Amino acid sequence: MIRKLAIIGVGLIGGSMARALREEGVVQEIVGCGRSKPNLERAVELGVIDHYTHDIGEAVRGADLIVLAVPLGAMEATFRAMQDHLADDAVITDVGSVKGSVVEDAVKVFGEAPAFLVPGHPIAGTERSGVEASFPELFRNRRVILTPLDNTDPQALQKVEQAWRHCGADLSYMAVAHHDEVLAATSHLPHMLAYSLVDSLARMKENDEIFRYAAGGFRDFTRIASSNPVMWRDICLANREALGGMLKRFADELHGMADALEKDDAEGLLEIFERAKAARDRYIDGVE
Template sequence: MFNQLGIIGCGLMGSSFALALKHAGLVARVVGYSKSPSTTDTAKKLGVIDVAAESALQAVAGSDIVLIAVPVGAIEEIFKAIRQLVTPEVLFMDVCSTKRDVVDAARRVLKERVVSFVPAHPVAGRELAGAINADARLYQGSRIILTPLPQTLPELVQKATEAWSAVGAQVLKMTPHDHDAAFAAVSHLPHLLAFACFTSVANQPAGDDYLSLAGPGFRDFTRIAAGDPVVWRDILMSNREEVLRQSQRFRHTLDAMEQVIKSGNVEALGNLIRVAASARANWHMNSNKPGSEREESKLPRA
């Protein structure tokens, strides 16, 4: 399907995509570049990439598919570095969790060459970052959101769809705006709350003692707080308007719950919790991975 994949950023997301395409027999050769030479070295030693490039531009040269897998704060600089080799024959994608900022940077830097860029957000990952944790099955059963622009070349959107489908992902299309609004609610807000909750619990005089008593409920609730700090700093900053809007909504709901707790209104508190618990119990994550909901229901809670 592809002759050469160029990866810019040989972290977990980029390396896993390279392995997945290789395992699927869809790419003959992978050229990779990372800002840190030791990351590129690791990726090469692990067989994630075949050739270590010395620059982002060198990873693009000769590639017919390029995945830019860097934190959103670094994307504009990458676009500038590779601009001269962005042509309509090559599919360019990113993996950022926000899309408006990425699309704005692409428009600004790539100008008319933006037609080659298919913005992509794989709803996948794990806390263990780096090439060392690359997993050819990372995207299996996950969802990929593509947010093509009106001028994006349809044949490249088609190629992107085929590539992600081939590695086991389900492809959805949205506008960058709708994407960012939705993920502020279901991903960025929860991360913000998890970072704040873990910090708040840990940073009190008896914090360590408390943490030593925490059970599986706390473990799962705060799991996302172990995400890559640079990635999440950039996501929260990049999508800050939507994130702050969702945080404001959340505060109103928390206010209402605290108010009924303070007033001792057992019935009202019961109603609020019943509605939340029933909605959560009836919600099931969309996934084409068989058994993923069964796994969840087996998990114990605190």
């Protein structure tokens, strides 16, 4: 049983977690914390949280589970604001898409990675945001990656594991750096590509016409470019080392593709396309 759950950032992820735990009846009190008063008031109206405050210190006071669902760029300040107000049994987890930067931010504030911090990342979401978009089933049968450190308190880990299990999530475990490499490949790089492509088309002279003739494939391909720009700026910067390398390697591959086109290399292109189709059909279609 969670005595007091503090959700810092009551948006899609934080709100959905609160809803799921409430539905399971495993939490006594839920406090929401954030900057937008209308969003927090709506969260109370919707029954997602019991009450709210704009003050992080007040939110975490007496809380035994604290969920940080703020943009990565706000993590350090959030740690700092709560640092002197934590209960003795407080456990902190987060839902950030990059784990290395969260651990670094915690080290900056606490001097070392705190034993009560369990970095986490639910692989779930939609391109919508805000508490209105939240729903209790968001994490059901979705993966949540936890990246505990060597010094993480086993009881803290267990508390976070239990909370995610109540949300219906499948737990996975990774080292921090490995998580950031894997997510750079499957999530952060695709977002960079989608944003770049849409932006470069939007800057073309006849962009009106170009978008008018876009088909369903283009809509799917660019859906992630409708994601929250601030959140994604923070993610890309927080994971800039892994992501920057991949971005450059991929740019070089595209130059290779352009060369293949120029040389009329039908076999080379077909090989790439066939390998890609086989990989996608094998790995992805099974879960669609």
